[in-house]
Amino acid sequence: MVSAGRNPLRSAMDEGVSRQRRRRFQFIAEVFSELSRVTWPTREEAIRLTLLVLSVAVIVGIFVGLWDFGLGRLASRFLF
Numbered sequence: 456m457v458s459a460g461r462n463p464l465r466s467a468m469d470e471g472v473s474r475q476r477r478r479r480f481q482f483i484a485e486v487f488s489e490l491s492r493v494t495w496p497t498r499e500e501a502i503r504l505t506l507l508v509l510s511v512a513v514i515v516g517i518f519v520g521l522w523d524f525g526l527g528r529l530a531s532r533f534l535f
Contacts, residue, residue: 496504
């Protein structure tokens, strides 16, 4: 039933927009709620783990670089 002076399509569209806004705000509230439950590492743990990751990356980079250099030398010796 349409009330006098109201556009049913417009009111349905407004309902959809307000529902989307509610969902967006609900999502943001849930994100903040989850972030408050996170166990964050201490500063010392973060520094220690960062240094561990960087050192492993450097070691793997050196290994892969030497491996590539060695295979390149072998390939150039036998193929060219």
